[in-house]
Amino acid sequence: MPPTGGTDAGAPSAGAPAAPSADEPRPGLSRRGLLGLLGAGAAGIAVGGAGGVAGGLAISSASASGSVEGVHAFFGAHQAGIVTPVQEHLHFAAFDMMARTNRDDLISLLQDWSYAAARMTQGLDVSATGSVGGSLEAPPDDTGEALGLPASSLTITIGVGPSLFGNADGDRYGIASRRPAGLERLPAFLGDDLDPARSDGDLCIQACADDPQVAVHAIRNLSRIAFGRARIRWSQLGFGRTSMTTTSQATPRNLFGFKDGTANILADDTAGLDEHVWVSASDEPAWMAGGSYLVARKIAMIIESWDRVRLSEQQRIVGRSKGEGAPLSGGGEFTAPDFAATDASGQTAIDAASHVRLAHPSRNDGVRILRRGYNFVDGNNELGRLDAGLFFLSYQRAPERFVTIQRALSTDVMNEYIRHVGSGVWAIPPGADQASFVGAGLFA
């Protein structure tokens, strides 16, 4: 039964030797990862020290320069997916490590993820044999739905959550001493209505791409590679990026119909990024230098109620015009808001309780955050209302900076129209170089 399709040409004929032995790790995939791919039950199999900290992650066939259009380097000083121009689609997943996993499991997982992520971001399958290049008598390494699609600006950003450094089972991975002091579950905020099943997670992966199929393919395959070691705790698809990181991108709109992210920190604002986003060499812990902290908030919007608010009130709540997104104190979208300006009646043009004022750096000790959120629609409830909102993502130099702003928003009139239903915070390690993997600093 020889298939004749062109891309099958590299496959051995049906009579050729079958599946690779589980005792022969292929370059860059640990034996545990390989076992997962082959569908063997990994739990209870003694793997020993498979996969050292450094080992074979270099992708010879892929450029790490990021110079090809629609292709972003995975390796580098910072992880991609933070200042990278915001792509159109998101698939985000939080993972929990499985019970009875150990330090070697975590190391091999981060190695395997880095290896596969480096390949996929270059538009390649997760392994050299990939979707159709392996044995006909084995399951393919790659699930195949992105076969033939370009890299589509895919970025894969990996984070480690507070619980990875210790939970009720103690310091499972021997990394408690590496825990960043500020990496703790976020405090409760006024009005939180958090669902534990949509919050937190030992690890997270943010996959962004201009093609949703490419983002979904990435999360699906990274989840598959994690078999026996970690599994998805919760996940979220998003579209219609609600912020920008370069001025060449138009400011998109959230599902309240307003432009969102106008005053974001831009990728070319090196000083702003160093001040507000990147962990510096003088910050603790040293292994996080060049990294950042990610906060995710799933914010349900009560859109039916919002849609019944008169335009003047919508604008008062936001503090900007709905059309252009200009501050109500005057000017255009990119004019700085003037909180002292008054209107003809003598009141401040921008309401004191408006979102733009409460969140503004001038009200928050100069704190700024890099926003990277997406809109979401998750179907509808039994009343026929769309389950929709904003999947808020922000990167900042320390989690406490998000806390400062979120506390300032406790009196935001907008709170009447939103509910925070999910939450998480993760340390985002610096980027890896080609001989290493994301998170290596946890174990050095």
Add this chain to the structure above:
Amino acid sequence: MPPTGGTDAGAPSAGAPAAPSADEPRPGLSRRGLLGLLGAGAAGIAVGGAGGVAGGLAISSASASGSVEGVHAFFGAHQAGIVTPVQEHLHFAAFDMMARTNRDDLISLLQDWSYAAARMTQGLDVSATGSVGGSLEAPPDDTGEALGLPASSLTITIGVGPSLFGNADGDRYGIASRRPAGLERLPAFLGDDLDPARSDGDLCIQACADDPQVAVHAIRNLSRIAFGRARIRWSQLGFGRTSMTTTSQATPRNLFGFKDGTANILADDTAGLDEHVWVSASDEPAWMAGGSYLVARKIAMIIESWDRVRLSEQQRIVGRSKGEGAPLSGGGEFTAPDFAATDASGQTAIDAASHVRLAHPSRNDGVRILRRGYNFVDGNNELGRLDAGLFFLSYQRAPERFVTIQRALSTDVMNEYIRHVGSGVWAIPPGADQASFVGAGLFA
């Protein structure tokens, strides 16, 4: 508090007369629709004969020619969104009419939907005043999240389900005599695991666009316009179209990693469309001539199990190579499968139980259907597995044609890896001309 944004320029000043009276219907929106937009409770309000069958639906500011790139005409002999080149994104919603609605409500709803759909497909807001052009002291007619976005190839396709023609409450809308003989809930198929909350519906709207925000905006606003008359029963987002209607589109892949829709009926195959898709003037009922029938099936894929199947078996089940999508009897993607061809061992190259053979017209009295499905990922279950699959959509000249093929698939080995969890069938009326609305034939 005068906003200064450019797009607010047309708005009246804050001191100007406020919301339009509910007694003054604006062109093309019935009074009931207007009441819904204004947030008044519509239930119990006597509306009388607001909105005749013909009335003011022509969109003077929009082209109906479909000649602008990324803009498809709403009006025409057939509804758009059937042979239209398949867009990248889907938002589909099934609606139920509210209790105590009457024939006038249904008529005005279909009028209002047609009016708004005609505008949105041209890249316009739902009404002339739209997102920001109305009174500051009223809620905007349009929710605004598509403001500034192009039409993005949006099509809006409206269907009427079996229950609209009569349910336990009888012939609510006086249209029972118009019911197409074949328009009934689909019969049960082997292996069905249907969730009533994800099946059926009095009405449906298929919104397809190349920007998900545009598709979501359409469903959200049409749902809002339906206030008091109909509400969403269930809805589905999809991405990565799994078929094509022109050869200029590459064949996409479903989440099994295989190309899907290779042998679809193409938009330029006039004879094929007349034979298999469009209801002809000689078919019954006459009001459906130029229309079609839509079947939706939400098909969950057990992707973790599929991903553990060896490549040769995946290909045997499908009957095609995974790489190129060529039939296993040889040739390339577009080579016709040869079900008699044998391999070296003397067995047929294409397995008798393969999907391609069971679904093939030669096995089904020549029946073909036009497929227009999308991939979906709806998050994950508590085992950490992605809730993913295929949202199958097909258009055919009669529902029984789908039934023929689906019955033939009862022995499909692929059934081991899928579950049909949602189902619906709707009559898709012919397109409307600019003086009328979709579904007018129901009441003529």
